[in-house]
Amino acid sequence: MEFINLPGFYRFFLGDLEIVVLSDGTATVYTEKMMLNATSGEVSHYLRESYAEADYEASINTFLFRSGGQLILIDTGAGDLMGPTAGHLTESLRAAGYEPGDIDVVxxxxxxxxxxxxxxxxxxxAFPNATLYVNQRDFDYWLSEEQMNGVPPARQQSFRNAKAKVGPWKEAGRVKTFLEDLELLPxxxxxxxxxxxxxxxxxTIKNGRHKIVFCADIVHVAEIQLANPDIxxxxxxxxxxxVIKRKEFLKLAAEEGFWLAADHTSFPGIGHVRPRGNGYFWIPAKFSVRAGINH
Ligand SMILES: [Zn+2]
Ligand SMILES: [Zn+2]
Incomplete structure (x- = not known):
């Protein structure tokens, strides 16, 4: 496959704390088949309004920062699971000046x-010196044979992927799980x-008066699901x-004005949300070449 852009990295400063967004590449969201709860024509309306394609190329963003003396990576991208447009995290990491062995915590x-x-x-x-932290409920669900057998065959691949990718970390004794909301690391x-x-x-990390929430899969297609969070x-x-969690979170994010770092919003996926109509819109972080700026 020929690429017109190479997955790369973007450095962002939360106050004086450096966060490196590492691109894993992209994956396609087939909006016509995959969006739920939309009224007739609603999905194509939002796409048209934002000049986006129905076969939507969603970014896969991961995030790197240092806290308490440890180098921490949030999410690891798709590896070999999603074809040639994804699975480029290691290249982006090296381009930013790090090696996989440098990472202490995933x-x-x-x-x-x-x-x-x-x-x-x-x-x-892939990260030979890292400890892996994951929510106990996801760990129990995705690694359960019983849960896998309870879903339709089309949904079983996610369970097999979990076994293949998280299973070896479990066997190596490298997984720490958590249940309650807590200060997981300093x-x-x-x-x-x-x-x-x-x-x-x-x-969530805070640095002085600055706060950023790494908000994972809050949306897959921002142009649709911010405009109507019910979708x-x-x-x-x-x-x-x-849907309930998305609406609660977006309301808070707009009220409090903190930074969001989203896995599937267009790279580098850092920005703010503001209310518009019955939903919200995305204000991406400004491009900057300066180090250590305060936002
Ligand atoms: Zn995702
Ligand atoms: Zn997901």
Missing amino acids: LLTHIHGDHSGGLMDNGAL GVFSWAQPGHTPGHTYF AITLDVDPQAA
Whole structure:
């Protein structure tokens, strides 16, 4: 496949804290088949309004920062699960000046293939010195044979992917699970958002008066799901709960004005939300070449 852009990295400063957004590439969301709860013509209306395609190329963003002396990576991209447009995290990491062995902690927002596929690299743990943190509810759900057998065959691949990518970390004794919202690592807070998956989790970091929430799969197609947060996606394990959580979170994000770092909003996926109509719109972070600026 010929690429017109190479997946890369973007450095962002939250106050004086450096966050490196690492692109894993992109994946296609087939909006006509995958969006739920939309009225007739609504999806194509939002796409048209934002000049977006029905076969929507969603970014896969991952995030790197240092806290408490540890180098922390949030999510690992798709690895070899989603074809040649994805699975480029390691290249982006090296381009930014890091090696996979530098990473001390991997935080998973949830165990979908586009977030956990990059945990393995050619049969080995992709981050040889890291400890993996994941919500207990996702760990229990996606690694359960019983849960897999209870869903239609079309939905079983996600369970097999979980076994292939998270399983070896479990066997190596490298997984730490958590249940409650807590300060997981110094300055890093977990925030359960069940719905999209049972253990879907956001992570918050604060630096002085600045705050950013790594909000995972808050939306898959921002142009649609911010405009109407009631619109869910077939990937949601519990679409109704996902909608409730999305609406609660977006309301808070708009009121408080904190930064969002979203896995599938167009790279680098950092921005703010503001209310518009019955929904919201996205204000991307401004491009900057300056180090250490305060936002
Ligand atoms: Zn997901
Ligand atoms: Zn995702």
